[in-house]
Amino acid sequence: MDITKLSGEARARRSAEMREFLRSRRARVSPADVGMAAGDVRSRRTPGLRREEVAVLAGVGVSWYTWLEQGREINVSGEVLDAIARVLRLDAAEREHLYLLAGLNPPRLPPVTGRQVPDGLRQVIDSWLPHPAYLMDRHWNLVAVNRAAEVVFGYGEDDHNCLVTFFSSARYRASLCHWRDAAQAIVGQFRADAARYPDDPEFGRLAADMCAVSPEFAEIWAEHDISDATRGTKSVAHPEAGELTFAYTTLTLPDLPGHRLMLHTPSSGTDTGEKVAALLGVAVG
Template sequence: MSRRARVSPGDAGLPDGGARRRTPGLRREEVAVLAGVGVSWYQWLEQGRDITVSGQVLDSVSRVLKLDEPERRHLYVLAGLNPPLLAVPPVQAPVSESIQRLIDSWMPLPANVIDRYWNNVAYNTAATAVFDFDERCSNCLFSFFHNTLYRDRHVGWDHDASLVVAEYRAAAAEFPGDEGFAAIVDELSATSELFAELWARGDVRPPGTRPKHVEHPLVGELRFESTQLRIPDRPDLTVVLHNAAPGTDTMRKLEWLASPEGRRSTFRPIAG
């Protein structure tokens, strides 16, 4: 009712009725007509009665009431339906300075940002020192299976490969029919027999926090807890944070890698 009251007849393309109009905003019957639903049904919806609703009808009501995305999702919840998938911008905007500052502030711990296809769109210098991230690491799934340096550093790579593929299938399932996922899967299946075998299993595993063990050529063993976090105002992006595992000397070693001496030791020119 509060959202109906804030939409004027003029906003909805209706005559305002002049001084005779006493209802603030739209009347129930006007919302019903504009949304293509029955007046009684819409009244029952406002009253929270036990009625059958569909996402298509809720979207029509949302359009008439000019609900924004959080309000539309909340309407689904109020109606007892699962909220729709978060809308992804049709044109992928670059990573904002605030997001880059976020992962830079995570230093000396590694952090990076991936899009829904796991393209590596931003990372901090610790991610470069530990995981060899640079402009050649355009997609994390490709790097996992084709970057030999990363594979050599990743202890338990064979075990984690099945988990990574299962997590990618879960990511792809959020966007059924997306040709971007299909293109990546097809190319990797053609270039990696192991990936093709693991993908054919059909395993699905939601992303979360899992251990990651790295054997670094300069500082030796590094143990992390890797966590993926969605960015609320950029649903197309995920921040991957690596925290030092408790009871290890990982943080001390990372602090050395981030020091001037450590940076000089890890620097290597990019091959042209």
Template sequence: MSRRARISPAAVGLPETAGRRTPGLRREEVAVLAGIAPSWYQWLEQGREINVSSQVLDAVARVLGLDDVERRHLYALAGLNPPLQESKPAVVHCEGLQRLIEAWGPNPATMLDSCWNTVARNESARLVFGTDRPERNCLVAFFRDPVFRERAEAWERAAPAVVAAFRAATALQPDDEGVRRVVRELRRDSPDFDRLWARQDVGAAGVVVNEVEHPVVGTLTFESSQLRMPARPDLTVVLYNPVPGTETAKRLRRLLSSDAGGRTES
């Protein structure tokens, strides 16, 4: 009813009539414009136990001018699986998320798109993972970059969970060409990835332990957590925390201070 009330008859090509009491559109008008029976639309609006199709919901959403979030909410109210998220405009990331990962310093933080391409990182992540390199997809880097492969035992423990998390994260966009390109490249170039991908395991990202053999300060061990943002479901923020009981926090401070000193001298 609230969505009907905000649509004027003139906005959908209907004549304005004198003495009209209903704000916005009447139920019958929505039904006609959506191509469904008025009684059926009334039952839908009243929340009765009826079986409704996605085509009907899309027609109603179109007439009421629902945006993508409202349309997905309508599906949820009707007991249907929400449709896939509509593609976002070509905006890399929002300023609020950039401030979030900057504030996570001195610990590393990165931001990934739906294909796990790194679209932003803080200074600590640049120093720890070397993300100034041309390789910017973190899944490809995990399997091909020696920074990740250096400690073989830790890498082999983490690899199955990483692949399972990627499969789960991309399951809602199986036709995305970016995802397909990453999978094709890794299946062609990495026997390890090809073997793990063929297992078809899926799993939540959860907390993953990452060990990095840094050329300056030695072994760094982090717990990484992935955060999804409802306002930008196409982006994931990955936060890294030093594992307690390791020398990671101290070595990280040393790495950051040595880089700051080098930049001051230069």
């Protein structure tokens, strides 16, 4: 489908339909539906998601999503449309409609999910069981997650970015012990990463989008603190196993510049190892 060959009147109708369709789908999804932390609902004009919330949860820029919802003629990809469809809880027919409105042919098969990870690295992540391990890129997007990280931290298919999940997920927030201290550390780590890539605008975009949807992130970001992400301690209150405490180590990967491998081991003097093994149904080595 070539949207540029449509008449001016047809493009105007398509833009209007895109605008009304996305607004209506956004209005029917509440923050609780997508697991967002509770905010000040009194300031909302509608009970649905705000534009900036859809953008952040889908991993796209707020301005770009606004232009899409306004029906402007912008470049779109199937991957981005699928992310928006996921956030807005579109069914198969609605997803196809979104593709058509954007001027793309709907895919006949479900999209391939996940990013390519070298086989050797994938083996390391999986073999770290029964301890949590995951890989993220320089923008803190989750690239690979092992089963222990899914079970312990609750990472699922809707969690595409560690920073977004930390500040937007009510589930993740409820599970993390000493949330405020962890929030200051993670924002400091993200700011330090942003300084390493001064020519990469994605850091500024992501920070701006997070400030728009999370007053707590905006408050901590304004403090300009810097933290070391090399090692530390992470404690979670698991709904089944109780408190779990890990020491984590961050490894950089020369073959994947900007990527970091996060490896967690049970803190000494705790029963975290036994609890995690029980959750995974494996024997303690």
